[in-house]
Amino acid sequence: MIRKIEEVAKQAGEVIREGYRKDFGIEYKTNKSDLVTEIDKRSEKLIMDFIKKEFPGHGILSEESGSFDKNAEYIWVIDPLDGTTNFAHGLPIFSVSIGVQRKGETIAGVVYDVMRDVVYSAEKGSGAFENGKRIFVSKNADLEQSLLVTGFPYNIKSNPHHVIERFNAFLFEARAVRRLGSAAIDFCYVASGIFDGFWEVILNPWDIAAGKLIVEEAGGRVTDFKGNEISIFSKQILATNGIVHEKMERILQRFQD
Numbered sequence: 296m297i298r299k300i301e302e303v304a305k306q307a308g309e310v311i312r313e314g315y316r317k318d319f320g321i322e323y324k325t326n327k328s329d330l331v332t333e334i335d336k337r338s339e340k341l342i343m344d345f346i347k348k349e350f351p352g353h354g355i356l357s358e359e360s361g362s363f364d365k366n367a368e369y370i371w372v373i374d375p376l377d378g379t380t381n382f383a384h385g386l387p388i389f390s391v392s393i394g395v396q397r398k399g400e401t402i403a404g405v406v407y408d409v410m411r412d413v414v415y416s417a418e419k420g421s422g423a424f425e426n427g428k429r430i431f432v433s434k435n436a437d438l439e440q441s442l443l444v445t446g447f448p449y450n451i452k453s454n455p456h457h458v459i460e461r462f463n464a465f466l467f468e469a470r471a472v473r474r475l476g477s478a479a480i481d482f483c484y485v486a487s488g489i490f491d492g493f494w495e496v497i498l499n500p501w502d503i504a505a506g507k508l509i510v511e512e513a514g515g516r517v518t519d520f521k522g523n524e525i526s527i528f529s530k531q532i533l534a535t536n537g538i539v540h541e542k543m544e545r546i547l548q549r550f551q552d
């Protein structure tokens with residue numbers, strides 16, 4: 296199955312690459328910072344058509360179209376274009392993220408880093424891979440030597456969730472903090488040892504499904520800000536190399552929400 300997921304993620308990535316910096320329709324979702332482009336929808340259609348043809352009977356939970364056959368044994372959890380704001384402005388950091396769950400457990404995940412043409416993949420219990428080569432989280436134990444990443448939610452103007460306070464706190468504790476704009480890529484860069492930690496206050500199942508498995512299979516840890524186990528339906532996520540995890544938890548917990 297993993298080869299099939301990789302195949303469709305790359306096909307969707309090709310559609311996205313073809314649309315990059317071209318004219319495409321843009322609509323607003325909840326507000327003027329929350330966009331969906333024609334290319335998000337095209338990518339999603341390609342993936343959904345593929346599943347219907349290759350895996351009839353499998354369910355789907357996809358960002359732009361919602362949920363189908365939610366009681367099916369297998370559910371594909373899809374972000375057809377993660378990093379839409381980057382894509383819409385021509386910043387070349389965006390991805391396709393596909394996780395497959397069986398009876399509620401993620402068994403496979405693929406993130407396609409479109410402009411770098413890199414496939415991150417993992418199957419439960421079999422390790423994580425970058426273009427077929429095994430990857431591992433960093434071994435860094437020191438926050439002062441850590442490169443961290445975060446993201447900001449679209450409802451930040453109505454509910455800021457202490458994102459700036461947390462960002463500020465980590466600026467003083469870590470070597471540096473980044474904000475790339477694609478949560479699925481943030482997870483994969485933790486998995487491959489580029490980032491030592493990634494936190495975000497509000498994510499959705501399609502942002503989490505593939506990336507969480509890829510980090511765990513690379514030897515990392517993914518929890519909420521208090522260190523509790525999470526499902527793909529949790530909102531807060533902290534994904535790290537495991538070693539800086541508790542240090543990051545303590546800083547995140549300085550702020551309540």
Ligand code: IPD
Pocket residue numbers: 374376377378379380445446447448449475476477478479495497498502
């Ligand atoms: C967004 C990106 C971003 C994160 C947001 C997500 P989208 O996904 O992953 O990095 O900060 O929380 O919603 O809307 O581009 O698919």
Ligand code: CA
Pocket residue numbers: 374376377378478501502
């Ligand atoms: Ca997303």
Ligand code: CA
Pocket residue numbers: 335358374375376377378379
């Ligand atoms: Ca998306």
